[in-house]
Amino acid sequence: MSHLLEVNDLEVKFGLRQGDLTAINGISFNLDKGERMGLVGESGAGKSVTGFAIINLISKPGFISGGRVIFNGRDLAALSEETMREIRGNHISMIFQDPMMTLNPVLTIGTQMVETLQAHRRITRAEAEAIALEKLKKVQIPSPEKRLAQYPHEFSGGMRQRIVIAIALITDPEIIIADEPTTALDVTIQAEIMDLLQQLCESEDTGLILITHDLGVVSQVTEKIAVMYAGKIVESGLTDRVVNDPKHPYTQGLIKALPGSLQPGARLNQIPGMMPTLTDIPPGCAFNPRCPLCEAICRDQEPPFIPVDHMTRMVACHMVKLDPNMGTR
Amino acid sequence: MNRTWQRFKASYLLFSFKQDKTAMLSLAVLLTLLVTGLLAPVFSPYDPYDPANIDIMNSELPPSWTQDGEAAFLLGTDIQGRDLLSTMIYGLRLSILIGCGAVVLQGLLGVVVGLLAGYLGGKIDAVLMRIADIQLSFPYLMVAIFISAIFQLAFGIGRYEDLSVPLLIVIIGLAEWPVYARTVRAAVMGEKNKEYVEAARVIGLNRWRIMFRHVLPNTMTSVLVISTIQVANAVMSEAALSFLGLGMPVTKPSLGSLIRSGFEYIFSGSWWITLFPGIFLVLLVLVINLLGDWLRDVLNPKLYKG
Amino acid sequence: MFAFVIRRIAQALFVMLIISLVGFSIKNKIGDPIRDLVGERVTPAERELLRDKIGLNDPFITQYLRFAKNAAQGDLGMSFFHKKPALAVIAAKAPATLELVFGAALIIIFISLPIGVFSAIYPRSAFSRFTMAFSTLGVSVPVFLTAIVLIYIFSVELNWLPSYGRGETVSLGGWDSGLFTVDGIMHLILPCFSLASIMLPLFIRLIRSEMMEVLETEYIKFAWAKGLHRKRIWFIHAFKNTLLPVITVFGVQIGIMFAFTILTETVFQWQGMGFMFLEAVERSDISLLVAYLMVVGAIFVVVNTVVDIIYGLVNPTIRIAGRK
Numbered sequence: 001m002s003h004l005l006e007v008n009d010l011e012v013k014f015g016l017r018q019g020d021l022t023a024i025n026g027i028s029f030n031l032d033k034g035e036r037m038g039l040v041g042e043s044g045a046g047k048s049v050t051g052f053a054i055i056n057l058i059s060k061p062g063f064i065s066g067g068r069v070i071f072n073g074r075d076l077a078a079l080s081e082e083t084m085r086e087i088r089g090n091h092i093s094m095i096f097q098d099p100m101m102t103l104n105p106v107l108t109i110g111t112q113m114v115e116t117l118q119a120h121r122r123i124t125r126a127e128a129e130a131i132a133l134e135k136l137k138k139v140q141i142p143s144p145e146k147r148l149a150q151y152p153h154e155f156s157g158g159m160r161q162r163i164v165i166a167i168a169l170i171t172d173p174e175i176i177i178a179d180e181p182t183t184a185l186d187v188t189i190q191a192e193i194m195d196l197l198q199q200l201c202e203s204e205d206t207g208l209i210l211i212t213h214d215l216g217v218v219s220q221v222t223e224k225i226a227v228m229y230a231g232k233i234v235e236s237g238l239t240d241r242v243v244n245d246p247k248h249p250y251t252q253g254l255i256k257a258l259p260g261s262l263q264p265g266a267r268l269n270q271i272p273g274m275m276p277t278l279t280d281i282p283p284g285c286a287f288n289p290r291c292p293l294c295e296a297i298c299r300d301q302e303p304p305f306i307p308v309d310h311m312t313r314m315v316a317c318h319m320v321k322l323d324p325n326m327g328t329r
Numbered sequence: 330m331n332r333t334w335q336r337f338k339a340s341y342l343l344f345s346f347k348q349d350k351t352a353m354l355s356l357a358v359l360l361t362l363l364v365t366g367l368l369a370p371v372f373s374p375y376d377p378y379d380p381a382n383i384d385i386m387n388s389e390l391p392p393s394w395t396q397d398g399e400a401a402f403l404l405g406t407d408i409q410g411r412d413l414l415s416t417m418i419y420g421l422r423l424s425i426l427i428g429c430g431a432v433v434l435q436g437l438l439g440v441v442v443g444l445l446a447g448y449l450g451g452k453i454d455a456v457l458m459r460i461a462d463i464q465l466s467f468p469y470l471m472v473a474i475f476i477s478a479i480f481q482l483a484f485g486i487g488r489y490e491d492l493s494v495p496l497l498i499v500i501i502g503l504a505e506w507p508v509y510a511r512t513v514r515a516a517v518m519g520e521k522n523k524e525y526v527e528a529a530r531v532i533g534l535n536r537w538r539i540m541f542r543h544v545l546p547n548t549m550t551s552v553l554v555i556s557t558i559q560v561a562n563a564v565m566s567e568a569a570l571s572f573l574g575l576g577m578p579v580t581k582p583s584l585g586s587l588i589r590s591g592f593e594y595i596f597s598g599s600w601w602i603t604l605f606p607g608i609f610l611v612l613l614v615l616v617i618n619l620l621g622d623w624l625r626d627v628l629n630p631k632l633y634k635g
Numbered sequence: 636m637f638a639f640v641i642r643r644i645a646q647a648l649f650v651m652l653i654i655s656l657v658g659f660s661i662k663n664k665i666g667d668p669i670r671d672l673v674g675e676r677v678t679p680a681e682r683e684l685l686r687d688k689i690g691l692n693d694p695f696i697t698q699y700l701r702f703a704k705n706a707a708q709g710d711l712g713m714s715f716f717h718k719k720p721a722l723a724v725i726a727a728k729a730p731a732t733l734e735l736v737f738g739a740a741l742i743i744i745f746i747s748l749p750i751g752v753f754s755a756i757y758p759r760s761a762f763s764r765f766t767m768a769f770s771t772l773g774v775s776v777p778v779f780l781t782a783i784v785l786i787y788i789f790s791v792e793l794n795w796l797p798s799y800g801r802g803e804t805v806s807l808g809g810w811d812s813g814l815f816t817v818d819g820i821m822h823l824i825l826p827c828f829s830l831a832s833i834m835l836p837l838f839i840r841l842i843r844s845e846m847m848e849v850l851e852t853e854y855i856k857f858a859w860a861k862g863l864h865r866k867r868i869w870f871i872h873a874f875k876n877t878l879l880p881v882i883t884v885f886g887v888q889i890g891i892m893f894a895f896t897i898l899t900e901t902v903f904q905w906q907g908m909g910f911m912f913l914e915a916v917e918r919s920d921i922s923l924l925v926a927y928l929m930v931v932g933a934i935f936v937v938v939n940t941v942v943d944i945i946y947g948l949v950n951p952t953i954r955i956a957g958r959k
Contacts (some may be wrong), residue, residue, distance in 0.1 A: 057859055087863030101853035105952055106875045119863045167861070284916040430704065463653050466935060471894035478916040479661060565777050569898055572779050573913060592783055592902070596791060607780045615775040622771065
């Protein structure tokens with residue numbers, strides 16, 4: 001079966017003077033047309049880097065050191081800069097975290113929308129503006145005609161993110177990569193924006209890769225989920241199943257740490273320890289120092305990423321490999 | 330004292346310095362210049378201020394390695410017959426003295442003003458900063474030129490020349506204190522809200538003690554960072570003033586005055602009178618700037634741009 | 636926006652007031668208006684009479700207000716040496732200096748912008764490293780030395796360019812301009828380059844570092860993610876943001892350039908305001924000195940205010956803040 005986007009064994013390294021550091025250590029996942037997938041993990045796990053790696057926009061000194069990113073039959077990691085330019089913002093769009101920082105403060109909204117269209121199609125300014133207005137209406141910005149001539153600082157945070165979403169959608173891309181799109185917004189606005197994003201992706205049949213650390217949001221919006229830890233995917237599968245029946249000890253720890261299931265006044269469930277930084281990832285399974293199921297093999301060998309549970313789930317854990325029902329609630 | 334030396338030896342500052350060849354070379358050159366200049370009587374072949382040494386018949390001799398040069402005068406002589414090398418070394422000493430003196434003055438003045446304005450705030454801050462801002466809206470060179478012109482007119486040329494070294498220190502010191510004041514004030518306002526200041530207040534220390542013993546040492550990094558540029562500026566300002574005739578007189582020339590007197594003779598071909606003092610001056614300022622760049626980079630990587 | 640402009644103008648007027656006060660104090664304490672008016676051969680008795688008559692024995696404030704009133708009407712006293720109103724003398728010399736500063740400003744803009752932008756986009760290239768090293772050297776060489784070296788190379792040795800004076804000037808309604816004759820322009824080249832040489836290293840470094848900072852921002856990253864052409868990203872997205880802080884610095888530096896015209900005009904025997912100033916010092920012409928102070932002070936204040944207002948107009952975050 002051929003997917004819209006197939007990431008195979010992707011590796012990303014940072015080239016420092018002291019030597020190369022591995023930020024992403026061979027991850028694989030895929031996305032079909034219109035599918036919504038979540039990429040979750042703590043800060044530093046490598047989620048954002050993955051997002052940038054897909055469109056080959058990692059900041060120096062990072063670079064793709066291995067693996068393939070296959071989109072519509074072509075390996076994006078191997079394409080020239082000029083060819084990639086045609087894909088970015090056109091077939092695959094990206095949304096960043098803080099809308100105030102994402103929009104250029106000295107250019108009008110109209111300019112920033114129209115230029116995206118004009119960079120990828122032969123289209124007059126008037127036509128582009130018409131499309132821009134249509135998209136602004138879709139993201140529910142009131143009186144869009146007046147808005148085109150305004151500057152980013154004249155809008156509130158929520159409105160700005162809507163504009164960014166409109167820019168991302170303006171070229172009708174096949175995939176949107178959203179990197180923590182609501183983290184920088186007020187809690188009350190977060191739900192609105194997330195709903196909007198989900199709605200639009202459904203109605204336009206656009207694929208979504210939602211990068212976030214917020215398990216609650218992911219459960220609502222996505223169909224599939226991949227959990228990252230220290231540069232690797234440790235578990236992936238249907239969101240519903242993973243969240244309700246996590247197999248990997250780390251995922252289990254994450255779900256248990258959600259406050260929702262506790263009585264008021266009870267202690268929060270923490271996973272002891274901290275995720276390792278890039279420079280001190282332990283040998284074997286990166287999670288082994290913190291894992292309640294840790295055995296000798298875990299300290300020795302990296303666990304393979306294998307399907308379990310009738311091929312509906314992928315897990316990277318020696319203990320689960322031995323007993324697929326281990327840890328089931 | 331020994332502990333401080335131990336700490337210094339183990340510090341990042343020394344480590345980073347040893348890694349940076351430019352910094353090490355600059356320091357070596359700077360030290361050479363400083364020693365040569367400050368110990369002028371030891372290093373210079375002749376005493377250029379002693380009239381007995383000056384023979385007008387020797388004037389305008391080119392450097393010793395050229396055709397008309399004489400071995401006795403390594404870099405040639407100036408228009409009055411003085412050995413150029415000796416005059417340059419004494420001039421170097423003047424430039425160093427005035428440069429450092431001026432920076433000490435502007436530093437003292439500026440730091441105290443900045444400390445008071447930053448810590449005490451309110452009306453004092455408003456008034457002091459107003460004065461600083463008004464002076465800052467004029468380029469410092471213009472202020473220095475003006476003050477020296479006024480001094481010259483007020484004191485008369487004779488007295489002005491007699492008092493030139495201290496006067497120049499005062500002039501350049503007065504021209505640039507706002508830079509220190511502003512920097513220190515910003516640093517103090519940053520420190521004011523930190524907990525150690527609150528703690529000191531809670532213990533009941535009086536505010537002068539807090540200001541000078543507690544807050545001031547923590548602002549020294551920013552002071553150090555701008556000090557190197559200021560020394561370079563002061564040396565350049567003195568050279569500019571002397572070049573204009575508002576600085577050191579021709580009888581006790583600094584490098585700037587030498588360049589001035591040499592300039593008139595460049596058309597008749599006596600290029601060495603201008604060139605060699607020029608090279609000395611540029612070298613001095615260059616190594617100060619290079620060391621300053623390195624110091625800025627080491628003390629606060631965020632400040633160092635590009 | 637309107638409030639912003641009003642505030643800036645009020646600040647400007649306040650500074651002018653202080654300058655006039657300082658100028659007047661100098662004139663009062665050190666100057667000798669009697670000598671300015673009637674020369675040196677008057678008896679002490681006649682002096683006293685004259686002092687009373689022109690009101691030199693009035694209280695300080697009265698004298699100051701008189702001075703201020705006259706100044707506002709354009710009367711800044713008489714130049715002792717030139718035997719003409721001070722303002723007239725300055726007005727005659729001003730075009731020379733203004734053209735010099737103008738020429739230097741053009742050189743700075745046309746050289747530092749391309750080099751600064753290029754070194755920001757390709758910071759590790761040999762060209763960038765060379766320019767950075769050269770700029771540290773540039774800051775260490777005083778302007779008069781650069782001028783002398785330039786004269787030596789281009790005038791004395793190569794004989795390509797003239798070494799002093801303004802050359803042929805064309806008079807346009809009182810403004811003697813050197814811009815309209817080939818000879819005039821030849822005379823402008825060396826002085827303008829000398830003057831520009833002080834500011835070039837500074838601007839190249841400033842533009843480079845500002846642009847490098849801008850190129851690291853999220854909105855530039857977003858522009859790349861949108862798939863825009865790199866020329867558009869560099870020259871429209873990044874450049875506009877880089878220019879904003881540079882404009883403010885440029886305004887301040889124009890003021891500084893005026894200070895350095897004193898040095899440059901000396902080397903090139905350029906008959907401008909700076910040269911006039913030094914002559915006035917040599918001749919103890921206090922009125923002219925004070926008049927120069929006032930005029931130059933006014934120029935600084937006006938330039939700084941205009942630059943601030945332009946910045947307010949160009950920067951949308953300030954311009955439109957009022958609309959909300």
